[in-house]
Amino acid sequence: MSRRSIAPSAVLFLLFFLLCFQVLSQTDGSAALMEEKEKQALYSMIQGFVGTWWNGSQLYPDPCGWTPIQGVSCDLFANGMWYVTVVSIGPIFDNSLECAKDAEFSTHLFELGHLRSLSIFNCFSASDDNPVTIPAQNWSKLSSTLENLEFRLNRGLSGEIPAGLGGLVNLQTLVLTDNSLGEGIPWELGMLVHLKWLTLSGNQLSGQVPASIGANLAELLIMDLSSNHLIGTLPSSLGGLSSLLKLDLSNNLLNGSLPRELGNLKNLTLLDLRNNQLSGEFVRSLRGMASLQVMALSNNAFGGKIEDFDWKSFGNLTHLDLSNMSLVGEIPDSITQLKNLRFLALDNNQLSGFVPARLAAMPCLSTLYINGNNLSGSLDSLRLSTRGQGRDLPLGITQISATNLVVKVQ
Ligand SMILES: *[C@@H]1O[C@H](CO)[C@@H](O)[C@H](O)[C@H]1NC(C)=O
Ligand SMILES: *[C@@H]1O[C@H](CO)[C@@H](O)[C@H](O)[C@H]1NC(C)=O
Ligand SMILES: *[C@@H]1O[C@H](CO)[C@@H](O)[C@H](O)[C@H]1NC(C)=O
Ligand SMILES: *[C@@H]1O[C@H](CO)[C@@H](O)[C@H](O)[C@H]1NC(C)=O
Ligand SMILES: *[C@@H]1O[C@H](CO)[C@@H](O)[C@H](O)[C@H]1NC(C)=O
Ligand SMILES: *[C@@H]1O[C@H](CO)[C@@H](O)[C@H](O)[C@H]1NC(C)=O
Numbered sequence: 001m002s003r004r005s006i007a008p009s010a011v012l013f014l015l016f017f018l019l020c021f022q023v024l025s026q027t028d029g030s031a032a033l034m035e036e037k038e039k040q041a042l043y044s045m046i047q048g049f050v051g052t053w054w055n056g057s058q059l060y061p062d063p064c065g066w067t068p069i070q071g072v073s074c075d076l077f078a079n080g081m082w083y084v085t086v087v088s089i090g091p092i093f094d095n096s097l098e099c100a101k102d103a104e105f106s107t108h109l110f111e112l113g114h115l116r117s118l119s120i121f122n123c124f125s126a127s128d129d130n131p132v133t134i135p136a137q138n139w140s141k142l143s144s145t146l147e148n149l150e151f152r153l154n155r156g157l158s159g160e161i162p163a164g165l166g167g168l169v170n171l172q173t174l175v176l177t178d179n180s181l182g183e184g185i186p187w188e189l190g191m192l193v194h195l196k197w198l199t200l201s202g203n204q205l206s207g208q209v210p211a212s213i214g215a216n217l218a219e220l221l222i223m224d225l226s227s228n229h230l231i232g233t234l235p236s237s238l239g240g241l242s243s244l245l246k247l248d249l250s251n252n253l254l255n256g257s258l259p260r261e262l263g264n265l266k267n268l269t270l271l272d273l274r275n276n277q278l279s280g281e282f283v284r285s286l287r288g289m290a291s292l293q294v295m296a297l298s299n300n301a302f303g304g305k306i307e308d309f310d311w312k313s314f315g316n317l318t319h320l321d322l323s324n325m326s327l328v329g330e331i332p333d334s335i336t337q338l339k340n341l342r343f344l345a346l347d348n349n350q351l352s353g354f355v356p357a358r359l360a361a362m363p364c365l366s367t368l369y370i371n372g373n374n375l376s377g378s379l380d381s382l383r384l385s386t387r388g389q390g391r392d393l394p395l396g397i398t399q400i401s402a403t404n405l406v407v408k409v410q
């Protein structure tokens, strides 16, 4: 085994390696053939976000092959070419692309004609000198492919939601959350008939909830418009969102009464309307929602009698928040039949009468608020001290707030 016998094979190997390297680097990579136009569009698009110092062709000569860019994915199409299908910008992984202070949307974005998913996370930071808006034009160029569009936590992203997003007819996810978007919600979003997930929470959106959303988005599963400045009454068309599982409109300025059609949302598991100015009859509007697990209506001016609810039909409730709703009447025994209930807030209403003894026997209840009413009863009527040695709360109840109850400690 001398050197002589090794050398020829080593030379061969080196030759082979060089050949491969040359093929890969010279012909745009035999493993990941790309149109030059596509590649340049990708580089320029990323430069828009991360800055011109970033030289894509130098750092990532084969972006769909052996030099992948973190956050960028490609797919092979029938013509034998690779195209960019997923772009995620922002500090998601340690080595993710980070945005520059003067980050902006490059028009080259719209040249990536096979893009399925675009997400921009924590990229545009809040600063007065570089307000960024969502491009108003050219979204139609992505309409045949784009399914997922997410802009999250970009406090420097202001201006309005462009009506042109309504042309993205294949969109399934539209998440524009915790940015600084303002103005109204464009009715054109009601054209996104395949949308499953619509989240516009945590912006400064104003105006009314457009009726078009309820009228057309029959596949919608999640709708979250919470923490904006939305006003006015809810459109009755919302009752058309028959697939809906979660509806969160909390922390807005919505007023008027709930449309009766809301009761058509039979698959709804979460309804959060907290912190609005809703009023009027609501029992009938919620009647059909037998799947509800979370019903949170607190801090509204609904009024009405708590007994009017057919609580027995809400057997899957785990979380019931009815505090500060101007409710009158007595706590009905039927509430104590809600076997899965873990959280119950009835505080700051005008409830009267006795606290039902069976509250203490609810198997899952761990949090109970009943203060701020005109209730009578005593903690021992809740059998609060009958179960444990020296415990003054029943098994499971970890928090009780009943300042105007007559407390009797045994
Ligand atoms: C990137 O680097 C190459 C040479 O390595 C140069 O030719 C090209 O102009 C650079 N591109 C940009 C956008 O700076
Ligand atoms: C839309 O695309 C055209 C070219 O196709 C370009 O001139 C224009 O600047 C683009 N507008 C925006 C807002 O990106
Ligand atoms: C409601 O849920 C049931 C069971 O998951 C499902 O079969 C039904 O299709 C859903 N209804 C709608 C309108 O999506
Ligand atoms: C709801 O608020 C608007 C102002 O934002 C007001 O004009 C309207 O009368 C209110 N409607 C109800 C039913 O309170
Ligand atoms: C309540 O939950 C159970 C178990 O998850 C489910 O089988 C049942 O369909 C639910 N009831 C309603 C009315 O949604
Ligand atoms: C009670 O709800 C009203 C809206 O109906 C709100 O203005 C008020 O701040 C709430 N009170 C508390 C203590 O949260």
Ligand SMILES: *[C@@H]1O[C@H](CO)[C@@H](O)[C@H](O)[C@H]1NC(C)=O
Residues within 6 Å of the ligand: 352, 353, 374, 376
């Ligand atoms: C509280 O209820 C009692 C009857 O249980 C009633 O006599 C009293 O007037 C009520 N107080 C208020 C402030 O409503």
